[in-house]
Amino acid sequence: MSEQILFKVTVDNITIEVPAGTTILQAARQIGGAVAPPAMCYYSKLQGSGGKCRTCLVEVSKGSEKDPRPMPKLVASCRTTVMDGMEVKNITSEKVVDARAGVVEFLLLNHPLDCPICDQAGECHLQDLSFEHGKSGTRYEFQRRTFKKHDLGKHIQLHMTRCILCYRCVFTADQLTNKREHGILDRGDHAEIATHIEKSLHNEFIGNVIDVCPVGALTDKTFRFKNRVWFLKPMDAHRDCPTCSGRVTLWNRGDEVYRVTARKDEWGEIEDTPDGKPGWICNTCRFDKKQTTDWVIEGPREISRHSVIAQGHYAGNIGTTKPTETFAAINDGRSPHLLMDIHSESEVNQPNVHLGENEGPSNGATFNNNIKNA
Amino acid sequence: MGLKLLLEKANVPGIRTYDVYRREGGYSAAEKALKEMTIESIVEEVKKSGLRGRGGAGFPAGMKWSFIAKPEGVPRHLVCNADESEPGTFKDRYLMEFLPHLLLEGLLISSFALGSSDTYIYIRGEYAWVADILEEAIGEATKNGWLGKNILGTGFDCMIHVHRGAGAYICGEETALIESLEGKRGNPRIKPPFPAIQGLWMRPTVVNNVETLAAVVPIIKMGGDEYAKIGVGRSTGTKLISACGNINKPGVYEIDMTISVEDFIYSDEYCGGIANGKKLKACIPGGSSVPILPANLLLKTAKGETRYMNYESLSDGGFATGSMMGSGGFIILDEDQCIVKNTLTLARFYRHESCGQCSPCREGTGWMEKILQKIESGKGEVSDIDLLWDIQRKIEGNTICPLGDAAAWPVAAAIRHFRDEFEWHINNRELSQTSNFGLQHYADPIHVPA
Numbered sequence: 001m002s003e004q005i006l007f008k009v010t011v012d013n014i015t016i017e018v019p020a021g022t023t024i025l026q027a028a029r030q031i032g033g034a035v036a037p038p039a040m041c042y043y044s045k046l047q048g049s050g051g052k053c054r055t056c057l058v059e060v061s062k063g064s065e066k067d068p069r070p071m072p073k074l075v076a077s078c079r080t081t082v083m084d085g086m087e088v089k090n091i092t093s094e095k096v097v098d099a100r101a102g103v104v105e106f107l108l109l110n111h112p113l114d115c116p117i118c119d120q121a122g123e124c125h126l127q128d129l130s131f132e133h134g135k136s137g138t139r140y141e142f143q144r145r146t147f148k149k150h151d152l153g154k155h156i157q158l159h160m161t162r163c164i165l166c167y168r169c170v171f172t173a174d175q176l177t178n179k180r181e182h183g184i185l186d187r188g189d190h191a192e193i194a195t196h197i198e199k200s201l202h203n204e205f206i207g208n209v210i211d212v213c214p215v216g217a218l219t220d221k222t223f224r225f226k227n228r229v230w231f232l233k234p235m236d237a238h239r240d241c242p243t244c245s246g247r248v249t250l251w252n253r254g255d256e257v258y259r260v261t262a263r264k265d266e267w268g269e270i271e272d273t274p275d276g277k278p279g280w281i282c283n284t285c286r287f288d289k290k291q292t293t294d295w296v297i298e299g300p301r302e303i304s305r306h307s308v309i310a311q312g313h314y315a316g317n318i319g320t321t322k323p324t325e326t327f328a329a330i331n332d333g334r335s336p337h338l339l340m341d342i343h344s345e346s347e348v349n350q351p352n353v354h355l356g357e358n359e360g361p362s363n364g365a366t367f368n369n370n371i372k373n374a
Numbered sequence: 375m376g377l378k379l380l381l382e383k384a385n386v387p388g389i390r391t392y393d394v395y396r397r398e399g400g401y402s403a404a405e406k407a408l409k410e411m412t413i414e415s416i417v418e419e420v421k422k423s424g425l426r427g428r429g430g431a432g433f434p435a436g437m438k439w440s441f442i443a444k445p446e447g448v449p450r451h452l453v454c455n456a457d458e459s460e461p462g463t464f465k466d467r468y469l470m471e472f473l474p475h476l477l478l479e480g481l482l483i484s485s486f487a488l489g490s491s492d493t494y495i496y497i498r499g500e501y502a503w504v505a506d507i508l509e510e511a512i513g514e515a516t517k518n519g520w521l522g523k524n525i526l527g528t529g530f531d532c533m534i535h536v537h538r539g540a541g542a543y544i545c546g547e548e549t550a551l552i553e554s555l556e557g558k559r560g561n562p563r564i565k566p567p568f569p570a571i572q573g574l575w576m577r578p579t580v581v582n583n584v585e586t587l588a589a590v591v592p593i594i595k596m597g598g599d600e601y602a603k604i605g606v607g608r609s610t611g612t613k614l615i616s617a618c619g620n621i622n623k624p625g626v627y628e629i630d631m632t633i634s635v636e637d638f639i640y641s642d643e644y645c646g647g648i649a650n651g652k653k654l655k656a657c658i659p660g661g662s663s664v665p666i667l668p669a670n671l672l673l674k675t676a677k678g679e680t681r682y683m684n685y686e687s688l689s690d691g692g693f694a695t696g697s698m699m700g701s702g703g704f705i706i707l708d709e710d711q712c713i714v715k716n717t718l719t720l721a722r723f724y725r726h727e728s729c730g731q732c733s734p735c736r737e738g739t740g741w742m743e744k745i746l747q748k749i750e751s752g753k754g755e756v757s758d759i760d761l762l763w764d765i766q767r768k769i770e771g772n773t774i775c776p777l778g779d780a781a782a783w784p785v786a787a788a789i790r791h792f793r794d795e796f797e798w799h800i801n802n803r804e805l806s807q808t809s810n811f812g813l814q815h816y817a818d819p820i821h822v823p824a
Binding site for chain 2: 053054073074098099106110139140142164167187190191
């Protein structure tokens with residue numbers, strides 16, 4: 001093997017050496033942290049993706065060692081390869097911060113913001129993006145565009161109103177399946193993801209479009225409205241699957257498997273299998289194997305993102321710390337009899353009813369008795 | 375009469391047919407190029423001529439040709455961009471409709487210079503009858519041995535194919551055009567790689583405008599140095615201007631780029647003055663996407679110099695007080711025209727034509743249109759003007775292709791030069807629905823330090 005050529009690239013004053021042909025985004029991800037630009041449409045496992053959402057715009061303040069001129073415009077870091085001696089400004093550039101806030105505003109312009117009823121809430125990249133780079137409030141005062149909901153087959157629902165047209169699902173359907181049936185209709189702000197004349201998709205791997213969707217436009221119908229992701233515990237599991245690698249994440253509550261997804265890395269992309277191929281999973285694993293007995297559970301999955309899913313599940317393991325205060329300390333030395341009791345006053349737990357004095361399970365009658373006694 | 379290189383023979387009866395065109399000296403440049411010149415010397419002549427791309431951006435054509443990659447065993451392609459969809463621009467249509475053989479001759483020479491054996495004309499779908507004319511002309515040229523196998527015994531093969539677009543403005547962008555030509559959705563590609571390296575079917579490709587390719591014919595005939603003497607500075611040769619709007623004589627004019635804007639508008643040879651004895655209010659000098667200029671800045675630059683019809687002079691002062699030559703779609707607005715309505719019309723066009731691939735353009739163009747609609751219908755607030763300004767600023771330069779810029783510039787320029795008219799619209803809601811701001815007072819030119 002010939003020796004790999006390494007390029008020096010500086011992102012936000014941090015220098016790193018990467019092989020020639022690496023994109024600015026990949027180099028910045030190697031540095032990690034806030035230096036990595038956000039990406040809504042780029043997906044390293046999908047050929048041709050990226051360049052569309054414009055959230056990963058960066059300023060190139062020095063083109064390369066040979067040609068130190070800065071690039072005149074902001075460039076999409078996901079599709080621009082590094083040059084030796086390149087200097088890139090991401091969060092250190094005011095222009096980038098301003099442009100990115102603009103892009104977030106544009107992305108949210110026609111987005112319904114129905115997070116409270118959206119299955120993607122909690123693991124939505126658009127939520128993260130607007131939280132980190134957007135502004136509160138909107139300057140848009142017109143009606144947002146809406147679409148009818150469509151079913152892409154038995155298990156997938158397409159809710160175009162939420163779509164940000166990242167084209168990831170189009171590339172997925174194109175690259176994982178043989179027939180091209182999934183694409184974009186129309187153009188401009190009325191463009192929509194669609195199958196060829198509302199056909200349903202029956203490919204064995206089509207379920208992966210749910211995993212690549214950065215927002216809640218493509219959702220798993222076997223999981224719709226069943227639970228919120230932050231109540232579920234992600235577990236790594238595998239099974240001997242004849243069609244795919246069978247390496248998945250189970251989302252459990254108690255012993256019940258609520259949904260099955262592919263394993264995702266810290267950038268929200270599908271992890272590679274040990275043999276270096278993307279770990280796409282088949283529809284059987286995703287939609288049909290919903291029993292714990294179907295799976296060999298490897299253990300709890302580490303959620304490394306600063307996502308709400310990570311909150312409280314595996315304290316210590318993932319950067320969150322166990323609270324040091326005790327309930328007793330908060331409640332003036334009074335330790336609660338029931339969890340409800342930590343509230344000083346509420347509709348259910350009236351101050352004159354001391355739930356702790358009840359023997360056994362309470363019902364309406366005990367409440368009434370207690371009130372009478374009081 | 376001004377010098378005419380392209381349209382010299384346009385009025386000869388029957389020039390559309392091969393026989394008349396040939397009798398008038400047609401195809402002699404192709405004969406000269408193929409028989410007497412080498413590939414290098416043709417490219418050299420075009421470089422020396424200083425010919426700049428006539429499609430809008432004004433990039434030197436010879437330079438573009440020299441960028442084309444020449445890997446061993448990979449075919450190269452020349453594509454003629456006839457997807458002329460810029461509002462206000464209709465010069466290519468005129469050229470193709472009346473002088474189809476001139477374009478074919480230019481294409482033949484250029485194909486020879488670039489080594490393209492399969493050359494494509496991507497014509498916009500609405501020009502259906504023009505495509506028929508071109509196909510007929512290609513048939514005649516093939517019959518007479520100017521196209522096909524072993525042209526003039528030189529061993530060079532060339533075929534020209536006409537491809538009809540389906541009516542998308544975005545397909546005038548070269549990479550979107552290539553995608554469309556490949557049979558895909560006309561979305562612009564992300565550059566790099568540029569078409570000169572990986573274009574049509576991932577092969578090295580040059581995309582040139584109709585007028586640019588037609589201009590190769592006089593360059594070969596008279597030589598690059600002679601051609602460069604016409605015009606002024608870096609604006610060499612002649613340019614077709616399609617003049618329209620409130621003028622007495624709308625039409626396609628060939629100018630040699632030394633004429634002043636004032637002469638062009640008021641002389642009888644060209645536009646013949648403003649129609650119905652009205653006064654000039656504003657002008658969009660290079661097709662709908664370039665910044666609009668108020669009359670005071672159109673005729674004189676901010677420094678008080680006369681403005682001429684050429685690339686440098688029209689862009690003098692940058693976007694603060696200047697505009698662009700663009701594609702030569704010269705739109706004149708008289709005192710009765712409403713700038714807000716005009717800007718809304720343009721914004722509606724760009725909203726409709728945005729491909730929807732990248733977010734700033736997809737969402738921003740629609741937003742701008744809605745705000746302009748609100749102002750135009752007398753429901754606007756003063757804060758809307760600042761909002762518009764902020765939106766266009768966030769679109770410009772942040773998109774994949776220049777359509778984002780093209781949508782942002784007209785809005786920016788309208789606010790920059792006609793802010794008082796926007797404010798009048800907002801402050802006089804009822805009056806603005808029945809009457810017009812007129813010429814009352816322009817925004818003064820922004821002071822430019824010498």
